[in-house]
Amino acid sequence: MFGGLGIPELLIILVIILIIFGAGKLPEIGGGMGKAIRNFKRGVKDQSETAGKPEEIEEKAEKTAEKSNDA
Secondary structure, X not given: OEOOEOHHHHHHXXXXXXXXXXXXXXXXXXXXXXXXHHHHHHHHHHHHHHOOOHHXXXXXXXXXXXXXXXX
């Protein structure tokens, strides 16, 4: 399945995680992992969209520099 891990191994890992963190923390941990994955995908997508477009990168850098100078 996952790198040689079967269902029994995954269940044992899940039980250990439940013991360590408790059932109340698991939704928070899952939500944090989901946000991290979404942000990573968004960053990769943004990176691939701007790849090869140095003009856009320079414009964004200038806009952020102007915003920081205004503050």
